[in-house]
Amino acid sequence: MSTNQQLFDRAQRVIPGGVNSPVRAFRAVGGTPRFIARAQGPYMWDAEGQRYIDYIGSWGPMILGHGHPAVLEAVQKAALEGFSYGAPTEREIELAEAIIGLVPSVEQVRLVSSGTEAGMSAIRLARGATGRNKIIKFEGCYHGHADALLVKAGSGLATFGFPTSAGVPLEVVQHTLVLEYNNIAQIEAAFAEHGKDLACVIIEPIAGNMNFVRAQVPFVRRIRELCTIHGALFVFDEVMTGFRVALGGAQSVYAKAIPGFKPDISVFGKVIGGGMPLAAFGTSRDIMKHLAPLGPVYQAGTLSGNPVATACGLATLREVAKPGFYEALGASTQLLVAGLSAAARDAGVPFVGDSEGGMFGFFFSADLPQHYAAVLATDKDRFNRFFHGMLDRGVYLAPALYEAGFVSAAHTAADIAATVAAARGALAS
Numbered sequence: 344m345s346t347n348q349q350l351f352d353r354a355q356r357v358i359p360g361g362v363n364s365p366v367r368a369f370r371a372v373g374g375t376p377r378f379i380a381r382a383q384g385p386y387m388w389d390a391e392g393q394r395y396i397d398y399i400g401s402w403g404p405m406i407l408g409h410g411h412p413a414v415l416e417a418v419q420k421a422a423l424e425g426f427s428y429g430a431p432t433e434r435e436i437e438l439a440e441a442i443i444g445l446v447p448s449v450e451q452v453r454l455v456s457s458g459t460e461a462g463m464s465a466i467r468l469a470r471g472a473t474g475r476n477k478i479i480k481f482e483g484c485y486h487g488h489a490d491a492l493l494v495k496a497g498s499g500l501a502t503f504g505f506p507t508s509a510g511v512p513l514e515v516v517q518h519t520l521v522l523e524y525n526n527i528a529q530i531e532a533a534f535a536e537h538g539k540d541l542a543c544v545i546i547e548p549i550a551g552n553m554n555f556v557r558a559q560v561p562f563v564r565r566i567r568e569l570c571t572i573h574g575a576l577f578v579f580d581e582v583m584t585g586f587r588v589a590l591g592g593a594q595s596v597y598a599k600a601i602p603g604f605k606p607d608i609s610v611f612g613k614v615i616g617g618g619m620p621l622a623a624f625g626t627s628r629d630i631m632k633h634l635a636p637l638g639p640v641y642q643a644g645t646l647s648g649n650p651v652a653t654a655c656g657l658a659t660l661r662e663v664a665k666p667g668f669y670e671a672l673g674a675s676t677q678l679l680v681a682g683l684s685a686a687a688r689d690a691g692v693p694f695v696g697d698s699e700g701g702m703f704g705f706f707f708s709a710d711l712p713q714h715y716a717a718v719l720a721t722d723k724d725r726f727n728r729f730f731h732g733m734l735d736r737g738v739y740l741a742p743a744l745y746e747a748g749f750v751s752a753a754h755t756a757a758d759i760a761a762t763v764a765a766a767r768g769a770l771a772s
């Protein structure tokens with residue numbers, strides 16, 4: 344029996360499903376999860392010593408690749424100074440200043456430890472600041488596993504949702520309206536009916552939790568208009584896209600197409616921690632003044648702004664802020680998507696791919712899906728076969744059709760070429 348299988352069997356005795364986050368269990372693609380022993384640059388090695396080119400990067404945070412020297416040094420130095428104090432530190436100010444300096448819509452941030460916590464707190468802040476209860480989210484977007492956000496669409500338009508998880512009471516999601524991504528008619532109808540009760544609209548601007556689906560510019564523009572007219576807040580969940588698709592996040596990409604565009608609240612995670620548990624939400628001073636200890640919206644965290652995590656995040660942000668970083672990262676990512684597309688074309692397999700900065704997605708389909716139902720209609724069996732074909736050839740893609748991929752600055756043209764060669768092999772078999 345393989346070492347990975349032995350570890351998986353042992354894990355399943357003491358950890359539900361053998362994993363601490365469900366997608367790691369390979370349920371969507373089948374097979375045995377690889378237990379990772381170490382990683383360096385663009386590579387990970389499993390417990391059997393097998394090397395993989397890593398296109399997950401811890402689901403986004405490892406934008407510099409694993410073990411970047413400047414980040415390692417910052418983390419080692421911080422660890423020697425103490426792991427956690429439960430009291431404020433200068434580094435929290437530095438990280439807040441760094442985020443605010445890069446994202447013009449954000450005047451203040453609160454640091455937390457996970458994207459889930461940041462998303463949940465952003466919703467509470469939006470509700471507290473507006474004095475309203477109802478929220479809109481979109482099918483296929485993930486904002487962490489807070490109760491009110493684990494919800495799927497009801498049967499008709501503008502009806503409130505149903506929990507997608509056991510353990511979430513119907514009453515808890517009764518204020519969450521779930522609409523189709525990129526559907527302008529639905530968002531207009533929802534505002535017409537509920538506009539005065541809506542606290543916020545939360546969106547993944549480039550949805551990475553249904554592979555890779557862009558919110559179309561007219562859709563984002565219309566939500567912005569409707570939020571402004573009705574006094575609702577527009578929440579950009581940039582946990583995945585922040586400092587990943589561009590230095591200023593997805594909001595900077597939309598601001599190019601929609602002059603003056605800004606969301607009201609931004610949510611960050613993943614890259615800002617550089618691989619450590621760290622996330623944040625931020626907005627104007629005027630909205631932030633509702634947050635404790637200034638205002639009545641409660642939010643707290645024992646490990647929030649942790650000194651080792653902030654050192655890791657700050658060192659990471661310093662690297663990505665260097666001139667030309669996203670140009671180079673975006674070029675590598677485009678090279679990968681173009682190579683995969685060419686391999687599929689030569690194999691006669693329908694394939695579409697897209698990318699922005701260091702985030703990419705692809706579907707075995709003739710057209711890029713615009714919403715979740717269209718993602719579900721793409722060829723899942725083909726994806727699963729391709730995933731295993733690539734894994735067997737030493738390329739680690741996200742183990743589910745519903746996840747984006749990530750390229751790091753450590754991926755070289757040779758790594759991309761090796762990946763494309765693997766794809767040609769995987770698609771031929």
Ligand SMILES: *Cc1c(COP(=O)(O)O)cnc(C)c1O
Binds near residue numbers: 552581
């Ligand atoms: C990953 C993710 C989250 C949740 O972050 P965690 O740190 O896993 O809790 C929230 N929103 C988006 C868009 C994400 O990609």
